[in-house]
Amino acid sequence: MKIALGVTGGVAAYKAAELVRRLQQEKLDVQVVMTRSAQEFITPLTFAALTGKKVITEMFGERDASPANVESAIEHIAVAQRIDLLLVAPATADILGHFAHGIAGDFLTTLYLATKAPVVVAPAMNVNMWEHPATQSNLAALRARGVHVVDPDEGYLACGMTGAGRLAATEAIAKKVLSVLGLRHDLEGQSVLVTAGPTCEDLDPVRFLTNRSSGKMGYAIADASVRRGAHVILVSGPTDLRIPESVDWVPVRTTEEMRTAVLERCGEANIVIMAAAVADYRPAASQAQKLKRGDAGLTIELEPTPDILAQLGGNKGGRTIVGFAAETERIAENARAKLQRKGADIIVANDVTQEGAGFDTDTNIVTLFLRDGREIPLPKLSKFDVANRILDQILTLRAS
Numbered sequence: 571m572k573i574a575l576g577v578t579g580g581v582a583a584y585k586a587a588e589l590v591r592r593l594q595q596e597k598l599d600v601q602v603v604m605t606r607s608a609q610e611f612i613t614p615l616t617f618a619a620l621t622g623k624k625v626i627t628e629m630f631g632e633r634d635a636s637p638a639n640v641e642s643a644i645e646h647i648a649v650a651q652r653i654d655l656l657l658v659a660p661a662t663a664d665i666l667g668h669f670a671h672g673i674a675g676d677f678l679t680t681l682y683l684a685t686k687a688p689v690v691v692a693p694a695m696n697v698n699m700w701e702h703p704a705t706q707s708n709l710a711a712l713r714a715r716g717v718h719v720v721d722p723d724e725g726y727l728a729c730g731m732t733g734a735g736r737l738a739a740t741e742a743i744a745k746k747v748l749s750v751l752g753l754r755h756d757l758e759g760q761s762v763l764v765t766a767g768p769t770c771e772d773l774d775p776v777r778f779l780t781n782r783s784s785g786k787m788g789y790a791i792a793d794a795s796v797r798r799g800a801h802v803i804l805v806s807g808p809t810d811l812r813i814p815e816s817v818d819w820v821p822v823r824t825t826e827e828m829r830t831a832v833l834e835r836c837g838e839a840n841i842v843i844m845a846a847a848v849a850d851y852r853p854a855a856s857q858a859q860k861l862k863r864g865d866a867g868l869t870i871e872l873e874p875t876p877d878i879l880a881q882l883g884g885n886k887g888g889r890t891i892v893g894f895a896a897e898t899e900r901i902a903e904n905a906r907a908k909l910q911r912k913g914a915d916i917i918v919a920n921d922v923t924q925e926g927a928g929f930d931t932d933t934n935i936v937t938l939f940l941r942d943g944r945e946i947p948l949p950k951l952s953k954f955d956v957a958n959r960i961l962d963q964i965l966t967l968r969a970s
């Protein structure tokens with residue numbers, strides 16, 4: 571994965587060199603961007619030697635219209651699109667102010683506005699500057715916008731004062747970066763079975779019943795689990811999604827096929843997450859030939875499909891089982907009933923009528939319902955972040 575490390579002008583700039591090394595140990599590809607004042611503290615040469623890459627120090631090169639210069643003028647857009655994360659360490663009060671107010675005068679500030687990648691800042695400054703209401707309000711604005719802040723440590727500062735403002739430890743910054751990128755390895759040795767997507771029930775050879783599930787939530791869970799070191803079996807109904815790398819992918823179409831696959835493979839898993847939107851009914855009789863059009867109305871008899879989750883919940887063994895509940899009303903009441911009825915450890919419930927939740931969106935707004943009565947509402951997050959929060963909760967339950 572690729573990250574841009576913005577280094578800004580503070581005494582702690584030298585610590586960014588050690589940070590580069592630490593991030594490289596995690597196989598991250600680091601591109602360093604320095605502000606002008608950072609170069610007063612440490613030279614670009616140090617970072618160029620460590621990364622083997624040209625350090626970006628200028629927005630524009632020479633004042634000419636040569637192709638190379640035009641290229642460098644739009645480089646911030648290319649870098650912005652290429653990176654998986656922007657880290658600024660150390661981050662001065664000045665850069666936080668620029669970010670908070672969207673003032674883009676140099677490469678780093680422009681990169682911040684141009685990228686859609688997550689942003690992590692590790693501030694370092696004099697204690698009075700840190701505590702100043704202007705700095706704190708800029709930080710609050712950035713946090714509200716989803717920027718991750720690694721708070722500075724307290725201690726003896728370069729200015730001779732003591733207090734908060736010392737750049738956080740390299741390890742704390744690296745840990746935050748890995749966690750935001752979903753690169754923790756806390757699921758090593760665990761085997762996760764995930765169901766995803768819709769199921770389809772045939773009416774005749776050309777028509778079927780299905781639902782609006784895109785599979786995005788289940789695929790995000792599979793992806794996040796693999797990144798955290800788990801072995802993943804992904805039992806998937808039909809979707810248009812890219813199969814996440816390194817998952818054991820089991821394509822299915824009907825509820826019966828999903829049930830067979832889940833029952834066959836669940837013996838390998840100690841965590842089962844049923845994100846699939848399984849059809850609740852199927853035609854009682856599937857027609858071998860295409861149904862012909864007629865003048866009279868058509869009534870199709872449906873029969874219930876087997877409840878895969880309930881079947882698993884009744885025979886849990888040592889497994890942690892998570893179900894989903896897509897609701898349009900009385901969310902908590904319905905979720906609690908499903909928790910009991912299906913024998914799950916967690917029900918992840920969402921109101922699919924809410925903007926930013928539910929089908930075919932990249933975000934979700936969910937509440938986790940636990941057996942001990944707790945309800946954990948989560949804010950609107952990307953489906954990948956929701957996946958990680960669910961995995962965090964599973965690990966907490968398994969550790970208790």
Ligand code: CTP
Pocket residue numbers: 765825844845846847848849850875876877878879880892893894895896908912
């Ligand atoms: N589920 C399942 N097998 C089914 C139906 C649902 O395993 N035949 C699982 C889903 O994967 C999900 C959970 O059960 O994890 C809840 O699904 P949902 O459709 O919300 O619940 P239902 O029991 O179908 O209840 P209702 O449709 O009445 O809300």
